[in-house]
Amino acid sequence: MSGLRPVVLSGPSGAGKSTLMKRLMEDHQGVFGFSVSHTTRNPRPGEEDGKDYHFTTREAIEEGISKGEFIENAEFSGNMYGTSKAAVEDVLAKNLICILDVDIQGVKRIKETDLNPIYISIQPPSMEILEKRLRDRQTETEESLQKRLEAARIDMELSKEPGVFDIVIVNDDLDKAYEQLKDILNETELHVKDKQ
Ligand SMILES: Nc1nc2c(ncn2[C@@H]2O[C@H](COP(=O)(O)OP(=O)(O)O)[C@@H](O)[C@H]2O)c(=O)[nH]1
Numbered sequence: 001m002s003g004l005r006p007v008v009l010s011g012p013s014g015a016g017k018s019t020l021m022k023r024l025m026e027d028h029q030g031v032f033g034f035s036v037s038h039t040t041r042n043p044r045p046g047e048e049d050g051k052d053y054h055f056t057t058r059e060a061i062e063e064g065i066s067k068g069e070f071i072e073n074a075e076f077s078g079n080m081y082g083t084s085k086a087a088v089e090d091v092l093a094k095n096l097i098c099i100l101d102v103d104i105q106g107v108k109r110i111k112e113t114d115l116n117p118i119y120i121s122i123q124p125p126s127m128e129i130l131e132k133r134l135r136d137r138q139t140e141t142e143e144s145l146q147k148r149l150e151a152a153r154i155d156m157e158l159s160k161e162p163g164v165f166d167i168v169i170v171n172d173d174l175d176k177a178y179e180q181l182k183d184i185l186n187e188t189e190l191h192v193k194d195k196q
C-alpha cells in the first residue's frame with residue numbers, strides 16, 4: 001500500500017494548534033487535508049459544521065462508536081470528541097497529507113492503531129501566557145477556561161515523557177514556531193513508499 005503519513009498535532013487548548021495548522025494549509029494548498037472530528041461542544045462564531053467539526057450529539061457519537069466507525073474518542077472539558085474512520089479516509093482518498101488535531105488521550109489511542117503518523121506537540125511558553133491567550137480568544141466561559149487550564153497542566157507534564165511525541169514545538173513567537181513546524185515536516189518522510 002502506498003500512502004501519505006498523517007500528522008498529529010496535539011498540545012493544550014490555546015497553545016496555537018489551529019493557528020499554525022491554518023497557516024500551513026493556506027501556504028500549501030492541495031497538500032494537506034484536515035481530519036474533521038466529531039464533537040458535542042457548541043460551534044464558535046465563524047466555525048462551520050463539516051469543516052471545523054461535525055457538531056453533533058453524544059448519542060450520535062456513541063452510536064457511531066458502537067458500530068466501530070471511530071478510530072478514537074475522548075472526553076475533554078465536559079464534551080465528547082472523536083475521530084471517525086471516514087474523517088481520515090476522506091483525506092487519504094484525495095491523496096492529501098492528513099492532519100489530525102487531537103488531545104493527549106487521542107494521541108495515546110492513535111498509537112494503538114496502524115495509522116503511523118508523526119506526532120507533534122505544540123506547547124505554550126508558560127501557563128500564564130496560555131491563560132492570557134485563551135482569555136483573549138474570548139471563546140470560553142470561565143468554567144470551560146478553568147477546565148482547559150487543568151487539562152493543560154496534565155498535557156504539559158505528559159508531553160515531557162520520552163517517546164510520546166516526535167517533536168515538541170514551543171509556540172512563543174508564531175513565525176518561529178511556524179518555521180519549526182515546516183522544518184520538521186520537510187525533514188520527515190511523509191510519502192510512504194510502496195511496500196514490496
Ligand atoms: N481525542 C480527540 N481530541 C480532539 C478531537 N478533536 C479535537 N480534539 C481536542 O479537543 C480539545 C478541545 O478542542 P476545541 O474545543 O476545538 O478547543 P481548542 O483546542 O481550544 O480550539 C483540543 O485539545 C483538541 O486537540 C478528536 O477527534 N479526538
Ligand SMILES: Nc1ncnc2c1ncn2[C@@H]1O[C@H](COP(=O)(O)OP(=O)(O)O)[C@@H](O)[C@H]1O
Pocket residue numbers: 011012013014015016017018019020133134136137171172173174175177
Ligand atoms: N505565537 C503566538 N503568539 C500570540 N498569540 C498566539 C500565538 N499563537 C496563537 N496565538 C493566539 O492564541 C489563541 C489560541 O490559539 P489557537 O490556534 O486557537 O490554539 P489551539 O488551536 O491550540 O486551541 C488564538 O487567539 C491565537 O490567535
